[in-house]
Amino acid sequence: MAKKVTKKEDVFSWDYAPALEGTAHVKIKNKYDLFIDGKFVKPMSGRYFDTINPATEECVSQIAHGNDADVDKAVKAARKAYKNVWSKVSPSDRAKYIYRIARLMQERARELAVIETIDSGKVITESRDIDIPLACNHFFYYAGWADKLAYAFPNRKVEPLGVVGQIIPWNFPLLMAAWKIAPALAAGNTVVLKPAETTSLTALKLAEIIKDSGLPDGVVNIVTGHGDTGAAIVNHADVNKIAFTGSTQVGKLIQASIAGTDKKLTLELGGKSANIILDDAPIDQAVEGIVNGIFFNQGHVCCAGSRLFVQENVADLVLKKLKRRMDQLIIGDPLDKNTDIGAINSKEQLNTINKYIAIGKDEGADIYQASPKVPEKGYYCAPTLFTDVAQSNRIVQEEIFGPVLTVQTFRTVDEVIQKANNSPYGLAAGIWSDKGARVFNLSSKLKAGVVWANTYNKFDPTSPFGGYKESGFGREGGVHGLSAYVNLKS
Amino acid sequence: MKNLDVLKTYKIYIGGSFPRTESGRYYTPLNQKGEQLGNICQSSRKDVRNSVVAARKAFGGWSERTAFNRGQILYRIAEMLQGRKSQFIEELIFQGSSKTNAEKEVNRSIDRLVYYAGWCDKYMQILGSVNPVASSHFNFSIAEPTGVVGVVSDQTTSLIGLVSLIAPIIAGGNTCVVLASEGMPLCAVTFAEVLNASDVPGGVVNILTGSPSELIKPLTTHMDVNAMAYSGDSTEVKAELQQSSALNLKRISTYMKDWMKPNNQDLYLIADFQEIKTTWHPIENIGGSSSVY
Numbered sequence: 001m002a003k004k005v006t007k008k009e010d011v012f013s014w015d016y017a018p019a020l021e022g023t024a025h026v027k028i029k030n031k032y033d034l035f036i037d038g039k040f041v042k043p044m045s046g047r048y049f050d051t052i053n054p055a056t057e058e059c060v061s062q063i064a065h066g067n068d069a070d071v072d073k074a075v076k077a078a079r080k081a082y083k084n085v086w087s088k089v090s091p092s093d094r095a096k097y098i099y100r101i102a103r104l105m106q107e108r109a110r111e112l113a114v115i116e117t118i119d120s121g122k123v124i125t126e127s128r129d130i131d132i133p134l135a136c137n138h139f140f141y142y143a144g145w146a147d148k149l150a151y152a153f154p155n156r157k158v159e160p161l162g163v164v165g166q167i168i169p170w171n172f173p174l175l176m177a178a179w180k181i182a183p184a185l186a187a188g189n190t191v192v193l194k195p196a197e198t199t200s201l202t203a204l205k206l207a208e209i210i211k212d213s214g215l216p217d218g219v220v221n222i223v224t225g226h227g228d229t230g231a232a233i234v235n236h237a238d239v240n241k242i243a244f245t246g247s248t249q250v251g252k253l254i255q256a257s258i259a260g261t262d263k264k265l266t267l268e269l270g271g272k273s274a275n276i277i278l279d280d281a282p283i284d285q286a287v288e289g290i291v292n293g294i295f296f297n298q299g300h301v302c303c304a305g306s307r308l309f310v311q312e313n314v315a316d317l318v319l320k321k322l323k324r325r326m327d328q329l330i331i332g333d334p335l336d337k338n339t340d341i342g343a344i345n346s347k348e349q350l351n352t353i354n355k356y357i358a359i360g361k362d363e364g365a366d367i368y369q370a371s372p373k374v375p376e377k378g379y380y381c382a383p384t385l386f387t388d389v390a391q392s393n394r395i396v397q398e399e400i401f402g403p404v405l406t407v408q409t410f411r412t413v414d415e416v417i418q419k420a421n422n423s424p425y426g427l428a429a430g431i432w433s434d435k436g437a438r439v440f441n442l443s444s445k446l447k448a449g450v451v452w453a454n455t456y457n458k459f460d461p462t463s464p465f466g467g468y469k470e471s472g473f474g475r476e477g478g479v480h481g482l483s484a485y486v487n488l489k490s
Numbered sequence: 491m492k493n494l495d496v497l498k499t500y501k502i503y504i505g506g507s508f509p510r511t512e513s514g515r516y517y518t519p520l521n522q523k524g525e526q527l528g529n530i531c532q533s534s535r536k537d538v539r540n541s542v543v544a545a546r547k548a549f550g551g552w553s554e555r556t557a558f559n560r561g562q563i564l565y566r567i568a569e570m571l572q573g574r575k576s577q578f579i580e581e582l583i584f585q586g587s588s589k590t591n592a593e594k595e596v597n598r599s600i601d602r603l604v605y606y607a608g609w610c611d612k613y614m615q616i617l618g619s620v621n622p623v624a625s626s627h628f629n630f631s632i633a634e635p636t637g638v639v640g641v642v643s644d645q646t647t648s649l650i651g652l653v654s655l656i657a658p659i660i661a662g663g664n665t666c667v668v669l670a671s672e673g674m675p676l677c678a679v680t681f682a683e684v685l686n687a688s689d690v691p692g693g694v695v696n697i698l699t700g701s702p703s704e705l706i707k708p709l710t711t712h713m714d715v716n717a718m719a720y721s722g723d724s725t726e727v728k729a730e731l732q733q734s735s736a737l738n739l740k741r742i743s744t745y746m747k748d749w750m751k752p753n754n755q756d757l758y759l760i761a762d763f764q765e766i767k768t769t770w771h772p773i774e775n776i777g778g779s780s781s782v783y
Contacts, residue, residue, distance in 0.1 A: 137624065154616065155756065248739070256736035260729030267739065424738070443769050451769040460623035464631050464768050469716070470739050475766050478621050480631060488758060 016330070019337040021124045026114045028201065031062040034070055034224060035207035037077035038217025044069040049226070051200060054121035055334050055343040055378040063200045066223040071192065071232035074221040078163040078190040079238055081218030086190050087160065089216070091147035098143035098185055100213040105136040108209065112202055114335070116174055119201040121343030121379070122297050123334045134459055135178035138477075141461035142182035145482060149187065152479050156488040160188030161264060162240035164485065165233035168203075169246045170196035170345050171300040171401075176245055177203045179465075179476045181220060184243075187485035192221045192233055198346045200224040231257075239263060243484060245302075248399070248425070248470050266474025266484040268302065268466055270399040271427030274420035275305030275456065276442065278413075279314045281432035285454065287321045290405070293430055293456040295329065295383050298344055299353075299403035302471075303428035305456055307396060309416050312409045319387070319407065326370040326383045333375065341372075341403065344379040353381050353402030360386045360395040365406070391419060399425070413438065417445045426468030430456045449475070500675070502531045502699055503682035505544030506692015511700070512536050519673050522586045530675050533700035535708035538667065541696035542712050545638045545665040548693030553635045553663040561610035564661055567688040568603035571596070574684060578649060581676040585648055598750055599653040605755050606657035613662065613760050626773045633764040635663035636741060637716030640709040642702055642731075644721040644749060648674035652681060654749040655719050656695055658759035664717075667696045667709060675699040702727075710734040717741040717763055721749075 031048060033040040045067035050059045066074075089097075105112065109132045116127040149158040164184050168176035173195060184191050195203035207222045223229055227250075234242055234254050241264040244254055248269040258265060275293045277286045293305025310318045334342030344350040361367055365386040374380045384404045389396050396406050410416040420429060429448040433439050443451045449467040452458060459465065464475040474484045501508040510516075515532035531537075552560075571578070575596050582592035617633040639659050644651025648671055659666050670678030682697045698705060706727065710718055711734045718731050723746045731742050743762040747754045 156758070252736045252739060255739060256733050259732035259736075260725060269739070439771070443767075449765065449767055451767060453769060453771040455627065455770055455772050458623075458625065458627060458770050460621070460625065460629070462621040463623050463629050463770070464619075464621070464766050466766070468636075468765050468767075472739065473741050478631065478768075479619055480766050490753060490756070 016338040018333070020333070021114055021117070021335045021337060023114055023118070023335065026111050028061050028115065028118075032064060032200065032204045032224070034064045034066050034074070035204065035222040036070070036074045037221065038211060040207070043067070044073070049197065051119060051198065052346070053118050054345055055375070057377050057379070060118055061201065063197070063224045066194075066225040066229045066232075068232045071223055071229060071236060074192045074223045075163060075236050075238050077218035078192050078221055081216055082162055082190040085216040086219050087188060091149070091188070094185065094188065095143045095146035097213060097215050098139055098146060098182060101210060101215065102136050102139035102143060104209045104213055105132075105139065105206070108205070109133065109136060112174060112205060115205060116202050117334045117342070120170060120173055120199045121334050121345050123339045123342040125337055126297060131172055131175045134461065135175045138175070138178040138461040139182045142186040145183070146186040146188075149482065149486065152482050153486070153488055156490060158187070159487040159489060161485060161487055162189060163238060164189045164191055164241040164243060165236065165239040166191060166193040166243045167230045167233060167246065168193065168195055170199040171297060171302070173199035174202035174206060177206055180243055180245075183476070183481045184485045185219065187482055189241075189485055190219045192223060192239070194223050194225060194230050194233055197224070197226045234258065241265070241485070243474075244268070248472075251472060267472035268474070268476060269470065269472040271302050271304070271425045271467065271471050272307055272397065272399050272423050273303050273305050273425070273428040273430070273448065274307045274309055274446070275430035276416055276420060276432065277308070277310045277314065277318055278431070278433040278438060279311040280434045280438070281314070282434060283314065283318060283321060286432040287318065287325055289430060289432060289454070289456045290322055291325055291329070294405040295341055295403050296457050298341055298381070300345055300349070300401055301457065303450060303457065305428070305430045306400065306405060307420070308405055308407045309419060310407065310409050312411050315409045323368055323385070326385065329370060329372065329383055331372040331374055331380060331382065341383060344381050344402065347379055349401065350379040350381060353400060353404060356395055356398070356400045356402070356404060357384060360389070360393070360404070363389070363393045363395065365389045365393065365395065391422060397423065413441065417442065421447050424470040427471035428452065498528070500528045500530050500679045500699070502533055502537060502679075503686070503695070503697040504537065504541050505547070505696065506686065508682070512540070517700070519675065521584060527585065527676055530699045533698040533705060535705065537698055538705055538708040539712070541667040541698060542638060542709075542714050544693035544696055545667050546714050548691055549637060549665045552660070552665055552691060552694045555663070557611035557614065560661060560663065561607050563689045564603055564607035564610060564657065567684060567690065568600050568607060570684045570688045571600050571603065571681075574680070577680060578677055581680060582648060585674045585676055595647070595650050595750065598752070599650050602650070602653050602755055603657055606661040606760070609757065609760055610661050613757055616757060617761055617764060617766070621768070626775050627770050628773055629768065629770050631766050631768040633662070633761070634767050636763045636765055637664060638714060639664045639666045639717045639719055639763055640712070640715045641666050641668040642706060642718070642720045642722065642727070643668055643670055643678070645671045645673065645702070647671065647749060649677035649681065650749045651721055652678055654755065655721060659719065659763050660690070660694055662760045662763050664763050665694045667715070668698065669702045669705050669709070670697055670699045672699070672701055706730060707734065710740065711737055713738050715740060717743070719763070720744045722746065
């Protein structure tokens with residue numbers, strides 16, 4: 001038994017002095033245009049929308065809202081660049097362009113990290129140490145594939161697809177742009193990319209970098225906007241492939257709307273991933289893994305470990321330690337390096353999360369919320385735990401995309417496999433156990449594209465990512481990520 | 491005196507059994523000479539649903555067979571097909587094929603099964619990878635079967651189209667529900683008998699005769715089917731597959747291939763019905779590399 005902490009309030013009331021990341025070196029323009037054919041151009045729609053810092057609710061900049069005509073212009077530029085330029089560039093030169101982008105991103109990494117935090121609400125330590133380095137490394141990794149594609153697909157002739165349309169979400173803005181653009185370029189395609197409407201800034205900064213890199217005009221086009229802008233890309237007749245990361249609901253709409261066309265499709269969608277704690281797990285590490293699994297990036301993670309399964313005989317201990325750990329999480333200014341939990345990405349998303357918390361209470365689940373000091377302005381949500389939930393509860397079945405964890409217990413391994421797989425999703429899973437044979441039994445039986453054993457939420461450019469079942473199809477990352485952007489000829 | 495022939499009742503194949511369609515319906519396709527091929531089952535959507543249930547039930551066991559064992563069973567199918575070669579040739583000729591082509595088609599089908607039998611314990615090594623992540627983790631990716639696959643078989647051939655899709659799908663550990671050629675269904679029914687005699691567990695392959703135009707919808711809208719394979723070039727069918735598959739995000743693969751060509755068989759047909767699973771585990775780094783040597 002751990003020694004009882006007697007003067008809890010004394011320990012936990014210690015304040016950290018603020019450790020704010022500087023923002024002086026960061027340049028954000030008042031207004032951003034579309035990046036088409038190598039130039040920043042005003043939208044033909046004539047419309048702009050505000051992008052908000054969710055931590056302060058202040059407007060950061062204005063972003064162009066591309067319409068059908070803007071998308072058409074971008075696709076035409078991409079087609080022209082594909083036909084006249086990019087398909088004629090040698091594979092080794094393609095590699096060198098992509099390497100250049102990786103290096104320029106590394107040089108401006110701190111600026112990108114700060115902008116990412118301002119625009120998305122995620123904590124600076126995460127954007128600085130995870131998002132931005134991974135995004136740079138993704139370009140660096142795929143650059144090297146450009147002149148080695150034949151090795152990836154034995155016995156096949158590898159061809160690019162042409163113009164690819166890519167639509168990305170707001171939870172990892174620059175990282176998702178990198179996941180999409182880097183393999184597409186390496187395989188010889190040209191790109192029209194639409195960032196999420198709440199987080200366009202780092203994609204536009206990437207456009208500046210791409211311009212600086214000397215990449216031929218039109219090879220990458222970035223069209224900002226809302227859902228209608230994305231729909232215009234999906235429905236454009238001259239796009240050869242759609243790559244989408246976002247909700248399962250929209251993914252289904254996309255699959256249906258390209259019916260009858262020859263467009264290729266890869267989808268990286270939602271999840272409700274199981275994080276399973278077996279009774280022989282190293283409990284303290286597992287508790288850290290639970291926290292990282294669900295509270296990392298405010299729970300705005302498609303592969304978040306949002307369904308916790310704890311073996312019955314250790315459930316009390318795990319929950320006690322988990323609650324204590326939740327009490328210690330610091331929630332607040334994302335630019336402060338002490339902050340663990342930043343701001344919810346948008347007011348809309350905060351409303352969704354709060355709706356689900358209300359549903360959970362209505363369904364009769366027991367709620368536990370950490371009660372940290374929360375800034376007065378901005379969109380924040382306290383880390384939340386629901387116990388006494390049933391498999392059929394909506395908070396167990398549906399993706400919440402916020403810092404909300406449901407906890408179920410189990411007795412046998414067979415039981416937890418069935419419960420974990422009882423979901424339309426199949427993106428990721430976590431397993432905590434000290435016994436290799438148990439880990440491999442579970443890892444082979446869980447229907448999930450990524451299995452983290454004794455770890456959680458780890459990503460790497462060489463590691464394929466993507467789901468089973470309604471979490472989508474296709475993989476991003478690694479050699480498998482190339483498949484999404486090539487035609488194979490015998 | 492000549493012995494009176496016993497005529498064959500053509501049945502469908504669900505969960506390792508040979509029922510007639512639950513609907514009681516039949517149709518009577520004709521060959522080019524206008525002769526009746528037989529009273530063939532006009533399968534219903536209920537037969538589709540029963541087949542999906544059988545395929546799902548068989549999936550766990552089949553996918554967990556060792557790769558070696560799956561290879562042996564696929565090879566056994568080839569052996570059984572070889573043994574009944576003359577029956578298939580007769581059926582192909584009856585359905586309009588020349589003797590030479592019929593013999594070629596059966597030989598090709600046998601070879602195709604042998605080809606995929608050999609892949610069973612090898613594709614994992616080509617499709618999988620160990621990934622050199624930039625952190626202290628062991629990380630590897632493996633291929634796992636997608637699940638239950640709906641197959642709309644080539645309508646222009648009786649045997650080779652059927653075999654060319656069934657083989658890579660089950661070699662990869664999936665189970666399937668197959669819609670046979672409507673106009674040339676005889677070999678599909680007889681192939682079911684070959685499967686049944688080949689140690690293929692019941693439910694791994696389910697074969698229905700009837701009208702694809704009627705049966706595609708219940709198959710592709712079924713929420714427990716994970717993927718669809720379509721051999722053909724109808725834009726309407728492709729559109730319907732994509733539209734309905736959006737219900738539960740089925741993976742769709744379409745093929746416009748001349749299956750008689752010897753090179754229309756490859757690893758990528760297996761890969762079309764595989765999911766890539768990536769597993770991470772930390773590596774405890776105690777002691778420097780210098781202490782190892």
